Amino acid sequence: MRWTSQSTTAPAGDLQIPGLLQTTRTPDFAGVRFHEVRAKSALNKVPTRSAMPFPWTVNPYRGCSHACVYCFARNTHTYLDLDSGEDFDRELVVKVNIADVLRAEVSRPSWRREHVALGTNTDPYQRAEGRYRLMPGIVEALADSGTPLSILTKGTLLRRDLPLLRTAADAVPVDLAMSIAVYDDALQDSLEPGTPTTAARLATVRAAADLGFRVRVFLMPVLPYLTDSTDRLDDALRRIKDAGADSVVYGALHLRPGAREWFFRWLDEHRPDLRSAYEGMYARSAYAPRAYRRMLAQRLGPLLQRWGLAAQHDDDHGSAPATASGTRVARGPRLAPGATAAARSSAQADQEQPALF
Numbered sequence: 524m525r526w527t528s529q530s531t532t533a534p535a536g537d538l539q540i541p542g543l544l545q546t547t548r549t550p551d552f553a554g555v556r557f558h559e560v561r562a563k564s565a566l567n568k569v570p571t572r573s574a575m576p577f578p579w580t581v582n583p584y585r586g587c588s589h590a591c592v593y594c595f596a597r598n599t600h601t602y603l604d605l606d607s608g609e610d611f612d613r614e615l616v617v618k619v620n621i622a623d624v625l626r627a628e629v630s631r632p633s634w635r636r637e638h639v640a641l642g643t644n645t646d647p648y649q650r651a652e653g654r655y656r657l658m659p660g661i662v663e664a665l666a667d668s669g670t671p672l673s674i675l676t677k678g679t680l681l682r683r684d685l686p687l688l689r690t691a692a693d694a695v696p697v698d699l700a701m702s703i704a705v706y707d708d709a710l711q712d713s714l715e716p717g718t719p720t721t722a723a724r725l726a727t728v729r730a731a732a733d734l735g736f737r738v739r740v741f742l743m744p745v746l747p748y749l750t751d752s753t754d755r756l757d758d759a760l761r762r763i764k765d766a767g768a769d770s771v772v773y774g775a776l777h778l779r780p781g782a783r784e785w786f787f788r789w790l791d792e793h794r795p796d797l798r799s800a801y802e803g804m805y806a807r808s809a810y811a812p813r814a815y816r817r818m819l820a821q822r823l824g825p826l827l828q829r830w831g832l833a834a835q836h837d838d839d840h841g842s843a844p845a846t847a848s849g850t851r852v853a854r855g856p857r858l859a860p861g862a863t864a865a866a867r868s869s870a871q872a873d874q875e876q877p878a879l880f
Contacts, residue, residue, distance in 0.1 A: 566579050593776060761830060
């Protein structure tokens with residue numbers, strides 16, 4: 524068995540993690556600890572004050588081994604008395620019973636089969652999914668209950684479940700989106716050291732498109748002075764188009780607490796020449812200045828037209844098509860416009876939103 528060399532310890536006494544069963548290490552994940560918990564609930568209700576276009580989320584993991592230095596969700600780890608830096612990357616909480624709990628919740632007579640979004644906080648197809656295989660049970664529970672779903676991921680493990688998702692899409696609306704922010708291999712490896720390569724993610728887009736999914740690519744975050752030149756953006760859109768994506772969501776970097784400190788540490792190590800520029804841009808807000816966002820939209824406009832890609836700027840809060848729960852879905856080889864709910868989730872990021880667990 525692949526995991527026979529793992530070591531298991533009793534729950535760490537200094538960690539305040541509800542439902543903690545055990546803490547596990549394995550040589551296949553050097554430096555990573557898995558904190559396996561028994562969740563009491565799977566569905567998370569989106570607060571009514573939120574502008575999110577879906578009412579429910581499911582997050583099988585907390586923390587993320589993708590280790591993206593800019594990840595907005597980093598600060599959520601502090602709620603567990605863990606830090607938003609290395610702990611977020613290496614101390615992963617796994618809700619081992621989430622599929623069973625979810626199936627029970629969506630089987631209740633009171634369940635209204637409202638849209639459920641996956642990937643709103645941490646990635647459901649991060650490397651840990653290869654070990655725990657939680658997503659097939661989640662997808663099956665939602666599809667069997669007639670519940671629409673959307674997935675936003677950077678993980679190529681999505682490819683494993685494409686046949687299952689194709690079957691699910693015959694029963695319910697299924698929206699898929701792939702996040703691909705960086706198209707320079709060296710920069711991607713530095714900023715997102717735990718993610719699959721850009722080429723591998725584009726190949727996953729192609730695999731999903733070949734099965735009939737209209738996949739949306741999140742060209743987010745666009746990083747000032749690093750990935751926002753006309754040449755870099757043009758190359759990114761060309762590759763997105765070649766991969767068979769249906770549309771693009773784009774937006775400038777957000778630097779919220781937790782992510783801000785970790786990103787500036789990265790700047791100090793890799794690009795100290797840009798620190799003062801970033802300090803100026805993000806001195807008063809977690810968001811890039813409005814003038815920069817307008818410039819980015821103007822720069823991308825002709826390029827999007829050139830490559831024939833529909834697009835949504837993350838400032839265009841009301842411009843996206845209807846969410847999957849409100850979209851008429853064609854049965855057969857073509858699906859509803861991809862990842863609409865997930866796309867609009869990101870579009871709302873310019874308004875401070877609570878973390879969705």
